[in-house]
Amino acid sequence: MTEMTTESTVYVTYIATTPERLWAALTSSEFTTRYFFGRTVESDWKTGSPWLLRMPNGRVDVKGEVRESDPPRKLVVSWNIDWGAEKLPEAVVSYEIETVGGGVVRLTMTESHPTPIPAALLEGGRKGWPMILSGLKTLLETGKPLGIPVPQPPKERGK
Amino acid sequence: MSMDAVFKALADATRRRLLDSLRARNGQTLGELCACGEMTRQAVTKHLAILEAANLVAAQKRGREKLHYLNPVPIHDIAARWIKRYERSRLAALADLKTRLERDADD
Numbered sequence: 001m002t003e004m005t006t007e008s009t010v011y012v013t014y015i016a017t018t019p020e021r022l023w024a025a026l027t028s029s030e031f032t033t034r035y036f037f038g039r040t041v042e043s044d045w046k047t048g049s050p051w052l053l054r055m056p057n058g059r060v061d062v063k064g065e066v067r068e069s070d071p072p073r074k075l076v077v078s079w080n081i082d083w084g085a086e087k088l089p090e091a092v093v094s095y096e097i098e099t100v101g102g103g104v105v106r107l108t109m110t111e112s113h114p115t116p117i118p119a120a121l122l123e124g125g126r127k128g129w130p131m132i133l134s135g136l137k138t139l140l141e142t143g144k145p146l147g148i149p150v151p152q153p154p155k156e157r158g159k
Numbered sequence: 160m161s162m163d164a165v166f167k168a169l170a171d172a173t174r175r176r177l178l179d180s181l182r183a184r185n186g187q188t189l190g191e192l193c194a195c196g197e198m199t200r201q202a203v204t205k206h207l208a209i210l211e212a213a214n215l216v217a218a219q220k221r222g223r224e225k226l227h228y229l230n231p232v233p234i235h236d237i238a239a240r241w242i243k244r245y246e247r248s249r250l251a252a253l254a255d256l257k258t259r260l261e262r263d264a265d266d
Contacts, residue, residue: 007184007185007186008185008186008228009185009228010185010186010217010219010228010230011217011228011230011231011232012214012217012230012232013214013232014214108217110219126231130231130232130234130235131235133232133235134232134235134236134239137236138239146239
């Protein structure tokens with residue numbers, strides 16, 4: 001039997017940047033292609049609007065709705081992952097940006113699961129998010145991407 | 160966020176056990192974290208403060224409770240500093256092999 005879970009994941013990173021620049025990095029493809037495993041983002045980022053993540057090969061593998069948009073402080077989006085096989089329950093991802101002073105902002109990313117998901121899948125996110133957030137930090141602080149090879153979604157990697 | 164704080168926080172077996180506990184079940188309250196060990200509430204609070212200061216634990220308020228989450232981002236930052244891009248997949252394969260072999264030995 002597959003183990004199911006509703007555990008949330010919370011990641012925090014401190015970045016030497018401004019809230020406006022971090023907001024831009026979360027919401028524009030110019031940045032996301034360099035830290036979000038090559039993906040572009042598309043949305044007008046208004047509450048209630050659709051948003052999506054597009055892979056370098058053009059395929060959309062994540063889409064959802066903008067639930068809350070308060071630039072440059074808070075962005076909440078729903079996540080519907082399409083990795084081909086079975087349909088996964090919707091997750092909710094929120095980004096909170098706070099100024100901590102000294103030219104540093106604190107980014108808190110929360111991934112919550114209102115509907116239980118297979119624990120193995122959560123494990124996948126737990127490997128991916130630190131890479132994404134580390135890459136985002138490096139990009140904003142140095143202007144260069146982290147240089148991690150682009151991992152494929154688990155369903156397509158084949159085990 | 161200072162790397163020294165991360166290394167100091169990790170240089171303690173009790174604090175590593177607290178992180179293990181959150182790894183097994185994320186989002187625990189102070190009470191839950193106290194229940195799994197033989198430490199006093201005061202000692203757990205002290206260790207959690209050090210882990211939070213090093214950004215290894217992220218705390219979120221939910222109503223009157225405070226939930227604690229394992230935050231591996233600083234550990235990833237450390238790894239990113241010394242692990243080269245092409246080593247990553249080989250190291251992941253090695254870690255995977257070690258986990259499987261050790262798990263089989265436990266059965």
